Amino acid sequence: MSRGFSTLIAAGILLGSMAAPARGGMVLIDDFSDGMVQLVIVNGTPANPLTDIDGSLTGVIGGERESMLLQAPPTGVSSFLVNNPDDEAAYGMANAQGNVMLTYDGAGQGGGATGLGVDLTGGGTNHFLFIDVLQADAGVVFTFQLTDSDGTIGTQSITTAGAVVNVGLLFPFLSFSGVGGTTPGLDLASVERIKLTVSNISGDKNTDTRFTLLAAVAPEPTSLALLGMAVLPLGIGAWRRTRRQKGAAA
DSSP: TTHHHOOEEEETTEEOOOEEEEEEEEEEEEEESSOOOEEEEEBBBBSSSEEEEEEEESSBBBGOOOEEEEOOOOOOOEEEEEEETTEEEEEEEOOOEEEEEEEESSOHHHOOOOOOBBBBTTTTOOOOEEEEEEEEEEEEEEEEEEOOOOOOEEEEEOOOOSEEEEOOOOOEEEGGEESSSSSSSOOOSSEEEEEEEEOTTTOOOOEEEHHHHHEEEEOOOOHHHHSSSOOOOOOOHHHHHHHHHHHHHO
């Protein structure tokens, strides 16, 4: 199956239709085309969590990505790599457990003053967060955490069922529950911090997961009407190839 045609999973359910998501209002979070990362922990060494902060990045919301790799307990080999020539991120665990957390807030390590101030709805057209999973050879948990301008935090997780290839994960905006803050509900039109945590399922100590293109997207109405059917060809893969070709020609 080519990268241009990804099966979609939303809220843990296999989805499909014959229409591709619209790209007009897409809000790019990270396409992993910039900022090389090499984090490796072997039997707890170096001491974890291990952190990498890259700034002044193109193709990354807020221009900054904080990567934090955690190994717990401190045994085995854990890794997180961003190899920008391949425009992808790779998370691996060999006889180990833990997670990697990616934070986008433009504030550097430790949080600091957040300040993305981004409208993930793209003016009301977007309805999902999206992850393009190129490969996962075991069950993996992907968790988004969003913080809005008044401190409300919304969280949503999707777990892949066993080995998958070229799977698109859709996180419906309506499924983010808002906690805390000064006003009820999560304001997706004013998001200050975005966190993505990727972890292997408890008890499964071996995984090799590759993913790319984190974004807020808007599937076309026909896609929304047919959720729950079989396979959905996804136009975002073609967008990634076009972007890479333009970059090579520049």
